[in-house]
Amino acid sequence: MATVAAHNVSVGYQKQRILDQLSVDLPEGQISVLVGSNGCGKSTLLKTLARLMSPWSGQVLLDGTAIHELPTQTVARRLALLPQHPVAPEGITVRQLVSLGRHPHQSWFEQWREEDERCVEEALAHTGLSELSERGVDTLSGGQRQRAWIALTVAQNTPLLLLDEPTSFLDLTHQMEVLELLQTLNRDQGKTVVMVLHDLNLAARYADHIVAIKEGRVHAQGTPAEIFTAERIHEVFGLSCRIITDPYFNTPLCIPFGAGFPA
Amino acid sequence: MAERVLRRPGFSRRLDLAPWRRVLMVALVLLAVAAGSLATGKVPLGREQLLALLEGTHSPVRVIVLELRLPRLVLGALVGGLLALSGWLFQQIMRNALASPDILGVTSGASAAAVSYLAWLAVPLGAWGVPFAAMAGAVGAAGLIYALAWSRGVTPIRLVLTGIGVSAALGAVTTFVLAFSPLTTTLSAYVWLTGSVYGANWHDVGTLALWAVVLILPLAIKMRFAVLAALDDALATGLGVRVQRQRAVLLALAAAMAGVAIAAGGAFAFVGLIAPHLARRVSSAVGASQAVLSVLWGSLLVVCADWIARTVFLPLDLPAGIFVAALGAPFFLWLLLREAR
Structure with missing residues (x-):
């Protein structure tokens, strides 16, 4: 079992409240995508779910237990997190980086059990990095580097994976590459994936469950087809658009309007 | 592989x-330099003296080598190694290649305290208190920086900036005290501020070695966290590290290492900054091997510097600190240039 949920969570920075009594249950074994306009609190929600921020009130439940009451190492065995723009230590190789993902399963005495080795090799294989494993992380392309980071979280071998904008700063090919990888991890290993994405059309294609956030609350949630309607998009993003059906994959496709491209 | x-x-x-x-290679170089250093000086070591030394007969040369040169050499190696390890740890925790005990205020804290002691307390109490003053200054400055940088936890960038600020203020204190001191104090303070292992004895070596063990053991236990400290806070937390707590422990260790080294040898600058870079330039290591390599580079720098300071300008015996930068900086620049080609 691996579920994460927020119950009446309020949290913010200094005195500014970002999330306001927000409750959400992320479905187990599915890909959930948090969407919303900049500053709506979706990244804050992800950080709070990953116990990087402590709620002012309410709580985050990991498998039904309050996450802030669990030892952080126990949490790290169930929930892996990839923050936005992680920075690798200078000169570290892909294999060394991915091996760091084993930390929550290790102790001072046990630092390289057979299981550690197996998980690292599998993580490298799943992410297509076996060939590149001795390369320095700083010599990789943007897409390869992001795969290396995902490999680290895969080596962590957790049923839950939280990612904060894993595709930002990547070109479309590499965005697809990362999302395909996450979908494979979800389908093949049954991982529950929760991520923040900005591209609605990619979200519509890869998400099983969409959570639309507005002003620190869950505005709507459901399947992409339920959430991506012209009215909802306008409510959540303040954007006029038309939703058509992708003629190839039958997922919703958002056509935004603007001054130069009126409705 | x-x-x-x-x-x-x-x-x-x-x-x-x-x-x-x-x-292993750097360790062998260090041993070779150490042998060379032991054999040279005001009284050079010829073949006969060397044989006499090995046979263990009592002779003046034996006293010179075993009671003057060897403790000085070992103290230099310990001081350099500890400063290097402190610098490596600071650079890991701060995730900043420019971090070092010099820049983060630990050295300037020790300097301000030691110079103040030399100016006001050395005459009534004696010079024995200088190491204690230096140690107190280093730990005090580190604590002050940590407290000032605190805002629901400390972040590396706040620590660096606070360190630079505190360092500048304490540097002003040192200069102020020096300006108002008699010339004799200024001279001894100047030697101290440059860094010197002149007149080291086995008692000094024993004390510092004990400190080294006390401080390196907990680091060996915490090495995994020292490696993860180089990642984002968010990533480290995600991997189950209690970031603030581990950071505080590692910072305290780094500050104490620099503190004891400076207390024993004076304010050697540059070692803590450059030795970890030398270690990084010549290997792809992360973690323990990189730390050990930094230690060896730090030892090698100070031992070489003291060898030059002691022998090249005979009959003068200069403070080793002068030659750490004179030696380390060109070597480092040469490595950078070679890398760029």
Whole structure:
């Protein structure tokens, strides 16, 4: 079992409240995508779910237990997190980086059990990095580097994976590459994936469950087809658009309007 | 891929052998330099004296080598090694290649305290208190920086900036005290501020070695966190590290290492900054091997510097600190240039 949920969570920075009594249950074994306009609190929600921020009130439940009451190492065995723009230590190789993902399963005495080795090799294989494993992380392309980071979280071998904008700063090919990888991890290993994405059309294609956030609350949630309607998009993003059906994959496709491209 | 895996019931490790070969190489160079340093000086060591030394007969040369040169050499190696390890740890924790005890205010805290002691307390109390003053200054400055940088936890960038601020203020204190001191105090303070292992004895070596053990053991236990400290806070938290707590412990260790080294040898600058870079430039190590390599580079720098300071300008015996930068900086620049080609 691996579920994460927020119950009446309020949290913010200094005195500014970002999330306001927000409750959400992320479905187990599915890909959930948090969407919303900049500053709506979706990244804050992800950080709070990953116990990087402590709620002012309410709580985050990991498998039904309050996450802030669990030892952080126990949490790290169930929930892996990839923050936005992680920075690798200078000169570290892909294999060394991915091996760091084993930390929550290790102790001072046990630092390289057979299981550690197996998980690292599998993580490298799943992410297509076996060939590149001795390369320095700083010599990789943007897409390869992001795969290396995902490999680290895969080596962590957790049923839950939280990612904060894993595709930002990547070109479309590499965005697809990362999302395909996450979908494979979800389908093949049954991982529950929760991520923040900005591209609605990619979200519509890869998400099983969409959570639309507005002003620190869950505005709507459901399947992409339920959430991506012209009215909802306008409510959540303040954007006029038309939703058509992708003629190839039958997922919703958002056509935004603007001054130069009126409705 | 040179890798050894060690697995016993209840214990497992992976050893990347390549960086450890580097460690061995630098250690051999250090031993060679040490042998050269022991054999040279005001009284050079010829073949006969060397034989006499090995046979263990009592002679003036024996006293010179074993009671003057050897403790000085070992103290230099310890001071350099501890400063280098402190610098490596600071650079890991701060995730900043420019971090070092010099820049983060630990050295300037020790300097301000030691110089103040030399100016006001050395005459009534005696010079024995200088190391204690230096140690107190280093720890005090580190604590002050941590407290000032605190805002629901400390972030590396706040620590660096606070460190630079505190360092500048304490530097002003040192200069102020020096300006109002008699010339004799200024001279001894100047030697202290440059860094010197002149007149080291086995008692000094024993004290510093004990400190080294006390401070390196907890680091050996915390090495995994020292490696993860180089990642984002968010990533480290995600991997189950209690970031603020581990950071505080590692910072305290780094500050104390620099503190004891400076208390024993004076305010050697540059070692803590440059030795970890030398270690990084010549190997792809992360973690323990990189730390050990930094220690060896730090030892090598100070031992070489003291060798030059002691022998090249005979009959003068200069403070080793002068030659640390004179030697280390060109070497480092040469490495950078070679890398760029």
